[in-house]
Amino acid sequence: MNNFLDFYKGKRVFITGHTGFKGAWLCRILRCCGAEVTGYAKEPPTDPSLYDLINAGEGINSVTGDIRDYEKLLDTFREARPEIVIHMAAQPIVREGYRNPRETYEINVMGTVNILECVRVTGRVKSFLNVTTDKVYKNHERLWSYREYEELGGYDPYSNSKSCSELVTGCYSRSFLMGGEIPVSTARAGNVIGGGDFAADRIIPDCVRAAQRGEDIILRNPYSIRPYQHVLEPLMAYLLIAYEQYDDEFCGKSYNVGPDDSGCFSTGDIADMFVKKWGRGLCRKDVIEKNAPHEANFLKLDNSLIRSDLGWRPVWSMDKTMDKIIEWSRLYIDGASAEVLRDCIDRQIEEYKRDIFDCKGE
Secondary structure: OOOOOHHHOOEEEEEOOOHHHHHHHHHHHHHHHHHEEEEOOOOOOOOHHHHHHHOOOOOOEEEEEEOOOHHHHHHHHHHHHEEEEEEEOOOOOOOHHHHOOOHHHEEEEEEHHHHHHHHHHHHHOOEEEEEOOHHHEEOOOOOOOOOOOOOOOOHHHHHHOOOOOHHHHHHHHHHHHHOOOOOOEEEOOOEEEEOOOOOOOOOHHHHHHHHHHHEEEEOOOOEEEEEEEEHHHHHHHHHHHHHHHHOOOOOOOOOEEEOOOEEEEEEHHHHHHHHHEEEOOOOEEEEEOOOOOOOOOOEEOOOOOHHHHHOOOOOOOHHHHHHHHHHHHHHHOOOOHHHHHHHHHHHHHHHHHHHHHOOOOO
């Protein structure tokens, strides 16, 4: 695979949701590539946040705004004049979707409509990518992996709203954008983990918080199986997709972005790996919830399409992924400065780039 990241030097890239966990990592990648980045998002969704801890907004045009505010989004979009748009703004938590379904649909569905309207009315964008989730599929809890042509229909409000976001994207692509030769893709990413995630109701943040407090890791569903991957895996896939379709109006597709079958683990497996590598007397405790909101117990993705079309492949094993999570999390818990935390992120990015382009991943 050629070093497609060189392509981004000087390119105008517009990111929605840049203040989130994945957004902060993406800002660092693009800054290292020399891209001209405009980010549009609300304030960071967690406190603390990776975005603030590493000063990820430094060197980019960061605009505070709600994806539901179409007029402000359009004004920002017109001023930025982006060539590439990566849409990541979302309400991303399953349980939050149960607590606030209306807001979840407003953000995940109408937010997608709003950014696509910006692309439609300005007509300058050369590559658009909507980041969704593995949970867009109608999940039958089967043992084999889902492929892109299979039925959409997420069960819960979050998953369903992202399925709707996929449908909206497909409609805009067919009705408005491909006629104007603006290629559009969606990326259905598996469960993303890495240093600096502070979200609620996620396994790695729960592990880090338990380690910081010297408490047991509490698991409510240790047997659910998900396609876990380091945050750099999907982010590099997003950048590859946007690059490949930049000069090719026929490239736009929906792509599964997830690990091979060997990267699918239960929540209990992930917690056990963290406990083993962290040490210091950390333990796990299972507390099975009664009458808990529905969440899928088994979900796997087939990544063969993006492999065959674009040459992307997973690079880091779960063992290496966990090492990188532990490395950053120890620095954070030990009170490292913003510079040290950012340098750790940048080193991991550079190591991943060497692995993916030199084909030396584990």
